[in-house]
Amino acid sequence: MLFSDHPRTHYRNAPAHEVICQLRFPSILTINTVEPADFQEAIRAEFPQYARRQDAAPPRITGLGGPSPKVEQQPPVTNYNFVSEDNQWKLNLTKDFIALSTLRYPGWEEFALHLDKPLAAFIRLYKPAYFLRVGLRYVNVFSRSRLGLEGVRWSELFAPAYTAPMQDTSIAEDRFLNCGCDLTLKLDSSCRAKIHAGPGVVKRNAPGAPQDPEVKFLFDMDLSMNGNTPCTLAAGALETLHGHSTRLFEGAITDRLRDAMDAE
Incomplete structure (x- = not known):
């Protein structure tokens, strides 16, 4: 099952590792050259x-199909970072x-509240024409040891759509050296x-950081709405994406995993 109408549920042991919302707009060149003091x-x-x-x-390639295509290096992009006091x-x-x-991730409502003020300030100060892409990404990492599910096969915790080969119980799970699933779905x-789903070891990229050898299950959903979305409809677009994410997430997990995540 890819989608589920299971009621939206808050879990005490939620697996969200990182949640990202991104809104792309037609380039505003002053942002690249003038520090955003008013926005800050x-x-x-x-x-x-x-x-x-x-x-x-990324470099720009011109003259494709001609006798002498050229690779043109592009100027760097200035990325302004604003971080909360607790670094979260x-x-x-x-x-x-x-x-x-x-x-x-504290839940959708609080996440949306954290976005409301910055997004309103951005629209007021920079007046983007519209949003080219509205994106919402959930990177979920499931740890069996954290959930008290050591020894339970992934095929008992996730839907066959994401674990089909591992449903064969005659094959030991640790014999699957790679069993990822990658999908692109039209939602409406x-x-x-x-979506990327499958078991693997999560690497920590920080220099000198200790590595965790536990095999975890990654369920990475990158949802997007493309086309020219008016600024006044950005919040509604994100609500729509969040609604789709709930149906996908609930469709991916089994009742046994729901019980281990401990619904509030």
């Missing part, structure tokens, strides 16, 4: 820490997008989802 002042109470970095832009919330602003991410006339 509008959000500084919630995001007091500030940093700026230069991100490399980060807001990014570039000439092409604004994004909010958190490593401590304007929304789609890219």
Whole structure:
């Protein structure tokens, strides 16, 4: 089952590892060249820490199909970072997008509240024509040891749509060296989802960080609405994406996993 109408549920042992919302807009070049002092002042109470970095832009290839195509290096993109005092919330602003991410997902309503003020300030100050893409991504990491499910096969915790080969109980689970599932789904006339699901070891990229050898299950949903979304409809677009994410998440998990996550 890919979708489920199981009622939306809050879980005490929720698996969300990171949640990211990104809204892309037609390039506003002044953001790349002028520090956003007025924007910072509008959000500084919630995001007091500030940093700026230069991100490399992908090269532009011209003359494809001709006798001498050229690779043109593009100027770097300025990425402004605004971070909460506890380092759990980060807001990014570039000439092409604004994004909010958190490593401590408290639920949709509170996440949306954290976005409301920065998004309103951005629209008021920069007046984007519209949003080209509205995106919402949930990176869920399930740990059997954390949930008290050691020894339980992944095929008992996730739907066959994501664990089909592992449903064969005659094969030991640790013989599957790679069993990931990658899907792109059309959700409605304007929304789609890219999903990666499967077991693996989550690597920590920080220098010197200890590595966790436990095999976990990753369920990564990247939902998006494409087309020109008016700024006044951005919040509604995100609500629509969140509704789709709930049906996908509930469709992916089994009742045994729901019980272990402990519904509130």
